[in-house]
Amino acid sequence: MKVVLQNLTKAFPNRNKKIKEDFIAVNDFTFTVPDGKLIGLLGPSGCGKSTTLYMISGLQKPTAGKIYFGDDDVTELSTENRGIGLVFQNYALYPHMTVKQNILFPLQNLKGADKLSKQEMLERATEVAKLVQIEELMDRKPSEMSGGQQQRVAIARALVKMPRVLLLDEPLSNLDARLRLQTREEIRRIQRETGITTIFVTHDQEEAMSISDMIVVMKQGVIQQTGKPQNVYDDPTNLFVAKFLGTPPINVFEGKVSGGKLYLGDDCVLDVGGVDDKDVWVGIRPEGFIVSNNGPLVCNLSSVEVMGRDSSIVSTHSASANPVIRSIVDSDLSVSSSDKTVRYALKPHKVFIFNKETEERIYFTNPALTNKTKTGE
Numbered sequence: 001m002k003v004v005l006q007n008l009t010k011a012f013p014n015r016n017k018k019i020k021e022d023f024i025a026v027n028d029f030t031f032t033v034p035d036g037k038l039i040g041l042l043g044p045s046g047c048g049k050s051t052t053l054y055m056i057s058g059l060q061k062p063t064a065g066k067i068y069f070g071d072d073d074v075t076e077l078s079t080e081n082r083g084i085g086l087v088f089q090n091y092a093l094y095p096h097m098t099v100k101q102n103i104l105f106p107l108q109n110l111k112g113a114d115k116l117s118k119q120e121m122l123e124r125a126t127e128v129a130k131l132v133q134i135e136e137l138m139d140r141k142p143s144e145m146s147g148g149q150q151q152r153v154a155i156a157r158a159l160v161k162m163p164r165v166l167l168l169d170e171p172l173s174n175l176d177a178r179l180r181l182q183t184r185e186e187i188r189r190i191q192r193e194t195g196i197t198t199i200f201v202t203h204d205q206e207e208a209m210s211i212s213d214m215i216v217v218m219k220q221g222v223i224q225q226t227g228k229p230q231n232v233y234d235d236p237t238n239l240f241v242a243k244f245l246g247t248p249p250i251n252v253f254e255g256k257v258s259g260g261k262l263y264l265g266d267d268c269v270l271d272v273g274g275v276d277d278k279d280v281w282v283g284i285r286p287e288g289f290i291v292s293n294n295g296p297l298v299c300n301l302s303s304v305e306v307m308g309r310d311s312s313i314v315s316t317h318s319a320s321a322n323p324v325i326r327s328i329v330d331s332d333l334s335v336s337s338s339d340k341t342v343r344y345a346l347k348p349h350k351v352f353i354f355n356k357e358t359e360e361r362i363y364f365t366n367p368a369l370t371n372k373t374k375t376g377e
Helices: 051-056 100-107 116-132 147-159 177-194 206-213 230-234 239-244
Strands: 003-012 023-032 038-042 064-069 084-087 165-169 197-202 214-219 222-227 251-258 261-264 265-273 279-282 289-291 297-307 308-314 325-332 341-346 351-355
Touching: 003 177, 023 051, 038 051, 038 064, 038 206, 051 165, 051 197, 100 116, 100 147, 116 147, 116 177, 116 261, 147 177, 177 197, 177 206, 197 341, 206 230, 214 230, 214 239, 222 230, 222 239, 239 279, 239 351, 251 289, 251 325, 261 308, 265 297, 289 325
Parallel strands: 038 197, 038 214, 084 165, 165 197
Antiparallel strands: 003 023, 003 064, 214 222, 251 261, 251 279, 261 265, 279 351, 289 341, 297 308, 297 341, 308 325
């Protein structure tokens, strides 16, 4: 089921009575969720991602804009008539009911032509329990299960209605790191097996990038960038997106372009053709550094952290906007923690330049780049 969001806007009355303007939680949101895909709505707290999800579900009414499921305009349709399955962060299971009863509950409320016999309901409940791998827990109550098991029950309850669209609101936030990894893999598997169009809200960029077919990065109610996760990571449209995606986060420097050369402090680090002379922000991914005895970027070495196959080199530089610079290099490289400095060459495709005022991306050309990017701001 394709989901089309057209100019979706949600405004709330401002709690500050001195400010007459409404607070805009979602601002002119336009996006199409392809049929059968898993889309991640991603952004920091307060960016409007959950509000967008609640408008899709019908729990909140848009101030402006339209919502379509396929060709059907569902903007004014009630939640129960939209054919959605909704999974919340806190599971929202009935504590006095068993797993089986929790899963059966949505089916018991079906009326008219949708009403099922007891046998049909039981068969469907058993089917989804097997899908989420909790068929052996059907007689337990929520208090007798782990957080990950409870979340699977919540997913099964959402799926048992055979929804047109599955909506997940930060479903992994209450789980520990290991369960979070396991459960997100299960969500991806279940979505692929069912083929249900799924919209997944999270503030965890690693989570969204690992399971989503596409991501939508939001900031203050506005879409910043959409695309396949790796494409957005490799080609951020602005400084916000570049900083939000990536672990460890991108290293940001104050730089300047002069005569087609990029400078970080006094270090001339890269040829950047097609860029006018100006002060800029420079983002360098942690994996964009190459340890080199003749490297043009000279940093003060703080420490070397060996992490198996990789090493994390922690250093500082006068032009860095971050307290420290983190670079990820092969652990076979000989970098001694006793050294005072470390020199780097840079991988041009891991270096991004941004306008100092607008923070929008500035594209450049470099002989080392295999694909020549467009120039301009």
